[in-house]
Amino acid sequence: MSLETDLKDALRRVPAPEGFANRVLERVRSEERRPTRSPWWRAIAATVLLAAILGGWGAHEMIERRQERKGQRAREQVLLALRITGEKVAHAQRGVRHITR
Amino acid sequence: MRRFIVFGLLIFTAAALQAQRIQIDLPPSLAAKASESVDVTLDGALLRLAAKFLGDNGDERIARDMISRLEGIYVKSYEFDEDGAYDRAILDNIRKQIGPSWKRLVLVKSRDRENVEIYADMRGENVAGLLVLASEPRELTIVNLVGPVDLEKLANLEGHFGIPRVTKHSKRERDND
Numbered sequence: 001m002s003l004e005t006d007l008k009d010a011l012r013r014v015p016a017p018e019g020f021a022n023r024v025l026e027r028v029r030s031e032e033r034r035p036t037r038s039p040w041w042r043a044i045a046a047t048v049l050l051a052a053i054l055g056g057w058g059a060h061e062m063i064e065r066r067q068e069r070k071g072q073r074a075r076e077q078v079l080l081a082l083r084i085t086g087e088k089v090a091h092a093q094r095g096v097r098h099i100t101r
Numbered sequence: 102m103r104r105f106i107v108f109g110l111l112i113f114t115a116a117a118l119q120a121q122r123i124q125i126d127l128p129p130s131l132a133a134k135a136s137e138s139v140d141v142t143l144d145g146a147l148l149r150l151a152a153k154f155l156g157d158n159g160d161e162r163i164a165r166d167m168i169s170r171l172e173g174i175y176v177k178s179y180e181f182d183e184d185g186a187y188d189r190a191i192l193d194n195i196r197k198q199i200g201p202s203w204k205r206l207v208l209v210k211s212r213d214r215e216n217v218e219i220y221a222d223m224r225g226e227n228v229a230g231l232l233v234l235a236s237e238p239r240e241l242t243i244v245n246l247v248g249p250v251d252l253e254k255l256a257n258l259e260g261h262f263g264i265p266r267v268t269k270h271s272k273r274e275r276d277n278d
Contacts, residue, residue, distance in 0.1 A: 067150075074143060074151035075161075079262060081141040081176045082164050085244045086258030088235045092217040093256060095209030 123198050123232055123245045125177050127191060131241075134186050135179035143174040145248075160261045167254055173247035184238035192234055195243060199232070206252075215240065221252070228252055 132138045143151065148168045155165040168174070179187065199220055207219040215237040222230035228251075233244040 068154075070147075071150045071154040074147045075154040077141045077143055078148065078151045078155070078164055078168055078174065079160065080139065081143070081174045081244070082167060082258065083262035084139065084141075084176055084178055084242060085233060085246070085255065086262055088217055088233045088242060088244065089219065089255055090259040091215055091235070092207040092209050092219055093259070095211070095217065096207060 122173060122175070122230070122247045123195060123243075125175055125195065125243050125245060127177060127243075131179060131187055131191075134181060136182045137180040139176060139178040141174060141176035145172040148172070148174065163254070163258075163261055167251065171246060171248040171250070173245070175245040175247070176243070178242040179240065181239045186239070187241050189236070191241070192236060195232075195234065202229075203232070211237075221250070231255070 132140070148171055152165050152168055155161040181187065200222075202222050202224065203220045204223050205218060205220050207217065209215075209217045215235055218232075218234040220232040220234075221228045222232075227249060229249060231244070231246040231250045231252075233242070235242040235244075
């Protein structure tokens, strides 16, 4: 029977202490007012993100420009090489035509 | 087993392509002696890059068509202020590299003007490479085109790329241009 008595004791309705509800409400209000994170962190995170984006864009632009310079140089070299080759082949053709005429 | 066959084929193809390239090893002092020198070294990757920058008009379109299947262009050209500034053994060293698949297409010899030799690496009926040796007392030019070369297009370069059209073409040839 002592178990029943213990349970009754444990589950007995106990009135809340004086001002308990007010203290709870006050605590909730103060939690709402407190900022969750410092604004410095947001600023730093935004700066890092912006720097990463700008850095990536800058690197991409630099690679593109370098590739374009390389491509233009290769284009000029192709034209020069074909001009030299064409000249020599034309000279040989003229030589052959001159002999066979 | 299949992997080995594919690997073997790749090596064979690479070796076959390599065979068309002629090593133009010239002494560095040659460029120093020359009054003008041109050194063009374009491998397959650079040719593909160059093709992206070549336009659709006139000479640039012709150039793009010509290089579309090439794997390399190597040109060395020197002009000197005096006769005999280079050792003619340079040409012999290059001729030594010419393998049995290479055929001489043209040999133009002149006592006082430019000598031109044109060799083609013939693979069946296809030309897989071209070598041009042009020499005169004050000038030396070596050209090696690696990969399939359209000889007809090459022969029709006269009149393009600033090459003066001296040869009189027949009406049929002009119509084809």
